[in-house]
Amino acid sequence: MAGEDLTSSELAAPPLLPLAVEELEAGLDDLEAALTAGAVGLGLDRWFWGEGVSLLALARLARQRDGGDHPVVVAHIDPHTRRHPVLEHVNNLAPGAALAELLRTREHPARMELLVAGLDWYASAPEATRAPNGALEHWPGGVWADTVYMAGEFLLRAGEVLRREDLVAQARDQWLAHAEVLQDDASGLFAHGTHQGERIPCHWGRANAWIALAGADLVAAGADTTGEIAERLARQLTALASHQPEHGVWDVLVDGQPETRGVLETSAAAGIGAAALRFAALDPAGRTAIRAMGELAVRGALAYVEGEHLTRVSAGTVLQLIPFGYSVIRDDRPQPWGQGLGLEAIAAWRETADDPGAVTRPSRGTPGDTARHETTREQELT
Template identity: 55%
Template sequence: MTGLDPTSAEQAAPLLPPVDPSVLTVDELADTGRRIAARSEDMGLRRWFWGEGVVLLGMLRLAEAVGDDLPPFVVDFVDRHLSQGIAPDHVNSIIPGAACAWLYRETGERRYAAACEQLADWLAARTGPGPLEHWPGGVWADTAFMAGTFLVHCGRALDRPDLVGEAARQWLAHADVLQDPASGLFAHGSHRGETIWCFWGRANAWTALAGVEILAADPSLDRIRERLAAQLTALADTQPAHGVWDVLVDGHPETRGIVETSATAGIAAALFRAATLGVSPELLRPAAWRALSGLHPYVTKDGTVTRTSAGTVLQLVPFGYSVIRDDRIQPWGQGLGLHAYAAAVVTRLCR
């Protein structure tokens, strides 16, 4: 290969050694998850947007996994926004609605159902025969989660299987554009109708998590099961020995050694949950524990998930992913961390 610039990769911070999986007891997992949640509450999250939505759903999943009550932070956040009125202006504004659906199932309060219906109608008005565009002319993996996961939770809460079916259709439509038929990995997105074959880690986390949400709602969806299995098998095959994937998961020389914890957390959650759903558990479950063992040292005592890359627009060349800052706390890092630790707790308890 010519024209490569491995400068950023060569200057990547040293890796933190993984912990022994035996350290990850139910108590340790639950304590770490609660610290991540507490740190998330202190971030000053105020927007009805995608990072906040990932945190809200992660908090709900963790509380369910460890047997805690509904998190007051989630209830207060959602109620405050509903009282002010929500006005989605982008597909990334949809995912907080998954928390509305969850709260409706738990409480039966009609205001949560009304918010779900409003967001579902907004999506329906923008949906055509193909995949939802993230931006005009661009299909991004992010949308499979931001819209698809909402549709699953909304469909289950409102007893509308058509919404779950739409989530499945969207997932497969995105896979047709973004999933590499040779490897099974997902690209970040397309630009002006052309797929850019950069196998961004968080793209694979978004699509894998959306896939398990859909499969959990309808285990009969064999096409999603097959394509999700291909993706997760490829991720297990490309996983570094220390467990934490690079920002591009295929070992590209321009990003090799630049680890990305939010992607690893999201992929770990998907691996745990897919294994529980019967997708190659003998392969995926060990990969999930390797991922969490590698991730665990990157969670600080105050609950910050470090080495999470900033919000990342589609990059047209692999080098672009090597220069995204990762030195700040990010809500999606916290949220995907919550998903990972919740899924690990459930796995431990179900042994």
């Protein structure tokens, strides 16, 4: 196409091979410890979206392990109960999901007061504008996929903790309102967002991760009363599987745009993989292809853990109006959402470890399929 700028694509580093199943399972504890330490090292002090992603993932890991509270989550949330954060954007709702998880274990008036403050902002703040179909806007005039995770995970968990079906219903309705605006009818993929009421057809990887994670949680919670979320989510994940490269990690735009080809984005793969594993576990017999995609995405993403950080994670990304815009977002430093989505991938792998629908991992206590995994993570695909 005339005018394409392939500079970023041509300079992209080659992809790594995915971790072998047995290599991942043997190193899962070390990966979790490393990514947790890296998240803490980046600082989880703000009441904002990157911190919220990491804290919710840590809360999931603690629930999966022993049902208790994760000490890192407690340490970083409780100071905000003594001095409430300023709430001025939908991204400020994200840590509320982990806050709600703390309220599952015991009553805590100060934590409850902070939870209610978030609900009040969502319901009545002048910044919480809505699109004509009711979708909570990320910015006035713009509906973004990010919002379904940042607000939706909070609403779902707050509704469960408070036993308020209206909040769970709002989480569901927000997911569907966003899907109505952002899901491409032909492909099933989700666009990043809208600009001045128009959907921009850039199918950003992390947008698809946010949508998929929130959707899988709503289906698992029984909130999908009509089955529409499951139907839309299945179409999305099936489409993502059809575009998945052999190494498991999609480009920053997941549909093979020439200008972003080879510009990989690992946090999206980690989040999509986690969602796919959870969604497939709800119907093991009917979602084997989605399961296989999820496993490959997790193995592919976690191959990029270096030291304490998930690498090749794109920085915070505002809506871009053309594909090339996504090819120049920096990905050369650690990000809290990358740590969190890497931990989400680990949590989902643990949660579904004994899923009878698993199609590639070995049975517990038996050797892996080593013939398929003769290479190590240091090798690169050419």
